[in-house]
Amino acid sequence: MVEYKRTPEKQSIPWMGGKYAGQLKDRVPHGHGRLLLPDGTRYDGEWHEGKPHGRGTVIHARGAIYKGDLYNGRRHGYGMYAKPDGQIIKGKWEYGQFARPLEELPRQKEIKPSPTDRLPAQSRESIAPAISVKNLSHWYGNLQAVKKINFDVYPGEILGFLGPNGAGKSTTIKVLTGQLALKGGNAKILGRDIGRDDPKIQSQIGVTFEEKNLYLEMTAIENLDFFASLFGIRNPGSLEALQRVGLADRAKDRVSEYSKGMRQRLMIARAFINKPRILFLDEPTDGLDPVTAAAIRKTIKEEADRGAAVLLTTHNMFEADELSDRVAFINEGEIVALDTAENLKLKYGKRSVRVRLRDGDGVREENLPLDGEKSSTQLSELAASPDLMTIHTEEATLEAIFIRLTGRGLAG
Numbered sequence: 001m002v003e004y005k006r007t008p009e010k011q012s013i014p015w016m017g018g019k020y021a022g023q024l025k026d027r028v029p030h031g032h033g034r035l036l037l038p039d040g041t042r043y044d045g046e047w048h049e050g051k052p053h054g055r056g057t058v059i060h061a062r063g064a065i066y067k068g069d070l071y072n073g074r075r076h077g078y079g080m081y082a083k084p085d086g087q088i089i090k091g092k093w094e095y096g097q098f099a100r101p102l103e104e105l106p107r108q109k110e111i112k113p114s115p116t117d118r119l120p121a122q123s124r125e126s127i128a129p130a131i132s133v134k135n136l137s138h139w140y141g142n143l144q145a146v147k148k149i150n151f152d153v154y155p156g157e158i159l160g161f162l163g164p165n166g167a168g169k170s171t172t173i174k175v176l177t178g179q180l181a182l183k184g185g186n187a188k189i190l191g192r193d194i195g196r197d198d199p200k201i202q203s204q205i206g207v208t209f210e211e212k213n214l215y216l217e218m219t220a221i222e223n224l225d226f227f228a229s230l231f232g233i234r235n236p237g238s239l240e241a242l243q244r245v246g247l248a249d250r251a252k253d254r255v256s257e258y259s260k261g262m263r264q265r266l267m268i269a270r271a272f273i274n275k276p277r278i279l280f281l282d283e284p285t286d287g288l289d290p291v292t293a294a295a296i297r298k299t300i301k302e303e304a305d306r307g308a309a310v311l312l313t314t315h316n317m318f319e320a321d322e323l324s325d326r327v328a329f330i331n332e333g334e335i336v337a338l339d340t341a342e343n344l345k346l347k348y349g350k351r352s353v354r355v356r357l358r359d360g361d362g363v364r365e366e367n368l369p370l371d372g373e374k375s376s377t378q379l380s381e382l383a384a385s386p387d388l389m390t391i392h393t394e395e396a397t398l399e400a401i402f403i404r405l406t407g408r409g410l411a412g
């Protein structure tokens, strides 16, 4: 591991589209520092390898304040959240989600906002979901593809729609982004009803379309500059956007020369070029190689950290597990479960152990469910066996839970 010297003096660098002043390690924020984003959001506190991590205060552009523990950029641990209307919530957060109020916890030191944590004057709106969907339905002729689904996505949150092909994921995104007409139920995007042509909303959302509507005769950078100009953005930072999706070295190539995967990455850069408050990403890493897929996932997380509400669809349980703050299982047009991956596993998952045993000259593997009646006897027998080589606990996968709830897998 390389050891870096922490810079003693405060330094100012561009960071996450805003300005950071504070300590650095290897040219990224590390130690104590303050970030100011263009929309007015401020973060002051501890940093670890480029992310808010430790104790800190976040003052959101819309007036809310969080003061407490952060973990990898998310609220995690004990903290206090003051809404712009003055309401105060104290409690425990887990991976960005509010877990439980302080009253139910053992006595904690009270956390008080310091007098410097004044609310910015520009906004007194309370925190509302960025996407709010009520009883949404959609039909293609007689086929009901989406059946009265309900969900909300909050600013800074990633909601993963996990389900097999044909489950209704794309249809939902298409209705929410106006590519398909609203047929049943209702939905609000940033507080406004969908279904009308609303340029104010269009400029605040980023979408990856299935149809890759890029300009093939333009270079990648021209595509991004042009798209940003539609939103009146003069210096969109197109090269930086291409860098984030690993396309900087091909920025000046025409898109007609791009491979399918490169076009897909460009679509993602295009989706976030206008710093949207909501991102709709339909199968964002489908068909990409693992390295590129990992880079795209990192970018998606950064967008959520910036405050964007992200709704993404996937049929990849690893992606849903790794990326999403909450996961919605969608099957045959219905949401069959919606919670954090951790809670879904706790609630529906069956734990087991994988045991490897010597078997003559070979090795035998066995899977032993942990919650069965006989499991403890079997486990102690195995532990005493001279043939035992290794025991690993296996966490239930999201796919196993999906199968348990729906009777079908995620493939096909």
Ligand code: ADP
Pocket: 140, 143, 145, 163, 164, 165, 166, 167, 168, 169, 170, 171, 172
């Ligand atoms: P997913 O994105 O989860 O794969 P879709 O939303 O694309 O699922 O599809 C949901 C259902 O609607 C499927 O049964 C699919 O065959 C059907 N469907 C999707 N698009 C159309 C269309 N344009 N015309 C008719 N049926 C469609």
